[in-house]
Each structure stands twice: as C-alpha cells, then as structure tokens.
Amino acid sequence: MIFQTNISIAVKNLEEKYDIKNFSIFDVNKINKSFTSLKINFINNKTLLIGVKCEFCGNVHYYKYNINHLIKKDIIIGGCEVLGFPILYIGNYNTIKNRISRHNEIVEKTYALI
DSSP states (O other): OOOOOEEEEEEEOTTSOEEEEEEETTOHHHHHHHOTTEEEEEETTTEEEEEEEOTTTOOEEEEEEEHHHHHHOSEEEEEOTTTOOEEEEEEOHHHHHHHHHHHHHHHHHHHHHO
16 A cells, blocks of 8 residues: 655645645655744654644644544644634645635635625
C-alpha cells in the first residue's frame, strides 16, 4: 500500500481569509517557514504537535495528530477553543479548497449586505 504523504494546510488570517499551501508531511521545516503563525513538531516520529497562533483571541492553540490519521483523512479542522471559529484545515487540497471557497463566498455576501 502506498500512502500519499503530501498534505495541504490552510490557516486563517486577520482578513477572514485562509492561506493555503501544499507540503510533504515530513518536510516540517518548510511548513514552519511558510506560516509564521504555525509551529509543527514531531513527537516520537508518529505524532505531529501543531501550535497555531490564533489571530482572533491571541492564544496559541495546540493539536496532536497521528501521522497515519492525517494521511488517511480528507480534512481535519482545528478551531479556536475560545471563540469556536475554525482556524486550521489540514488534508486533501481539493477538499480544503472547496471549503475555503464556500467560506469566502459567504463572507463576501455578508459584507455586501452590510
């Protein structure tokens, strides 16, 4: 069985939009350099510890994910524990892109009403 080790990560910014990038799950240094609000570390070569600086509440939220779980799932959503907003998507690029597109469309329509 061959696993796809490329994943996409999208992090919400202050403009209510998401920055999305594609990476190999094993190229943690490249991920850390691309997102200033994101810090990823390996624990025991099986688990990723992800710290995300929340642009809304100012806290750093931490998530632990098993690497096998990350590779097998289409999308994993990490949210702000204080406000309940999704701030992090990890998984398949197309799935994340569709979710982000719907989000941006709703935000634009909301601002148009105001």
